[in-house]
Amino acid sequence: MKTVDPTGIDAREFGDHALAEGETVVHSPQGEVLVLGHRATRDVVENPEQFSSAVSSHLQIPNGLDGEEHSRFRALIERYLTDEALAEFQPAFAAVARETVDQFEEQDSIDAVGELGAYYAVHAMLAWLNWPTTLAPRLIAWVISNGTANRSGDPQQAAGVAAEFDDIIREVVEPRLENPTGDVTSNLVHDQSLGRRLTFDEIVSILRNWTGGDLSSMAYCIGVILHGLAQQPAIQDRLRQGISAREFDAILDEFLRLDSPFVTNRRITTCPVTLAGNQLETGQRVRVVWTAANRDSAIVDKPESFDPEAHAEHNLVWGSGPHVCPGRGLSMLELRTIIGEILARAEVSLAGEGTREVYPTGGWRSLPVTLQKR
Numbered sequence: 001m002k003t004v005d006p007t008g009i010d011a012r013e014f015g016d017h018a019l020a021e022g023e024t025v026v027h028s029p030q031g032e033v034l035v036l037g038h039r040a041t042r043d044v045v046e047n048p049e050q051f052s053s054a055v056s057s058h059l060q061i062p063n064g065l066d067g068e069e070h071s072r073f074r075a076l077i078e079r080y081l082t083d084e085a086l087a088e089f090q091p092a093f094a095a096v097a098r099e100t101v102d103q104f105e106e107q108d109s110i111d112a113v114g115e116l117g118a119y120y121a122v123h124a125m126l127a128w129l130n131w132p133t134t135l136a137p138r139l140i141a142w143v144i145s146n147g148t149a150n151r152s153g154d155p156q157q158a159a160g161v162a163a164e165f166d167d168i169i170r171e172v173v174e175p176r177l178e179n180p181t182g183d184v185t186s187n188l189v190h191d192q193s194l195g196r197r198l199t200f201d202e203i204v205s206i207l208r209n210w211t212g213g214d215l216s217s218m219a220y221c222i223g224v225i226l227h228g229l230a231q232q233p234a235i236q237d238r239l240r241q242g243i244s245a246r247e248f249d250a251i252l253d254e255f256l257r258l259d260s261p262f263v264t265n266r267r268i269t270t271c272p273v274t275l276a277g278n279q280l281e282t283g284q285r286v287r288v289v290w291t292a293a294n295r296d297s298a299i300v301d302k303p304e305s306f307d308p309e310a311h312a313e314h315n316l317v318w319g320s321g322p323h324v325c326p327g328r329g330l331s332m333l334e335l336r337t338i339i340g341e342i343l344a345r346a347e348v349s350l351a352g353e354g355t356r357e358v359y360p361t362g363g364w365r366s367l368p369v370t371l372q373k374r
């Protein structure tokens with residue numbers, strides 16, 4: 001197995017290059033096995049008995065759990081994320097989308113990620129969880145420092161950013177402990193579906209996973225999609241034609257497959273295992289690289305081409321196996337709403353050169369676009 005250091009490299013280029021050299025798994029200098037091939041990625045994430053998710057000493061619900069315990073917490077959170085549970089938030093997301101476009105249309109150049117994407121992601125999340133909008137500036141500042149900490153690879157910086165987020169969560173959870181407010185946050189605080197109330201640490205962990213990482217993912221997804229739309233005005237027209245939500249989602253999924261902004265997740269082997277012909281020992285740290293697997297020509301026919309129908313079957317943007325993203329429905333509802341609003345009112349075009357993100361994040365760090373009124 002070759003050793004390759006992805007630090008500071010565009011995740012998409014890193015994956016494409018290694019796969020073109022025939023490397024489906026590589027070693028990182030940090031001692032992890034990086035899994036790039038599509039087949040090997042599925043072998044990892046669809047075999048949780050061999051590849052455990054218990055990779056962190058911190059409580060991570062449900063991401064860091066395995067087996068029965070994972071299933072119980074997974075069932076608990078899925079109830080908040082069904083299509084039926086989410087439908088009531090559509091009008092609130094539509095209002096946030098209108099407000100977002102009101103703010104950013106007709107400007108010569110706006111950053112699709114740091115301005116438009118972050119603004120929409122944060123306000124849609126505040127609406128879903130019923131948190132006060134006065135938290136927005138702090139959350140937007142947090143998205144930015146989280147990106148910086150991820151890029152630095154410095155565990156101390158990452159711990160500081162995580163602690164900052166926990167403070168925000170504490171502020172919204174504490175008042176609801178004694179006084180239920182009937183919203184999503186309060187329902188979680190008072191959830192009894194495990195036969196008991198959740199502990200404070202469990203609530204903080206669940207809310208951290210619902211919000212922390214995913215705020216930035218949502219902003220990055222918006223960047224990738226607006227870039228794709230700016231490059232393909234014919235797809236902008238297609239989306240304006242009142243197509244089904246299914247086709248709309250397939251188009252968004254295909255933009256994300258081509259340039260997956262949510263790059264990697266970790267596992268650890270529970271026993272000796274053979275992966276893509278390589279022998280791994282017990283306790284080997286492993287990282288799947290979704291961005292690479294999504295563009296693996298061994299499985300995905302013509303991975304560089306834009307073909308929503310042909311590529312849907314092999315799309316790994318939302319993961320696979322028992323930890324597959326339970327937030328996909330929420331994310332898609334939010335993305336459909338903002339992209340629908342933008343296209344109803346404006347033509348999307350690029351306003352200059354963007355700056356790419358680097359591993360372990362993907363997509364665009366910043367992308368100047370113009371929303372020209374139609």
Ligand code: HEM
Pocket residue numbers: 045061062063064074081209210211214217218221262265266290316317318319320322323324325326327328330331
């Ligand atoms: C915005 C774009 C998003 C992308 C691209 C994304 C992608 C993913 C992926 C690839 C996984 C699999 C992780 C693994 O196998 O270890 C995952 C898991 C997860 N996602 Fe998302 N996600 C997004 C948004 C969200 C949102 C909005 C939520 C909020 C509710 C969410 C909640 C979760 C949770 C709780 C897990 C862990 C599931 C488990 O361990 O069973 N995600 N996500």
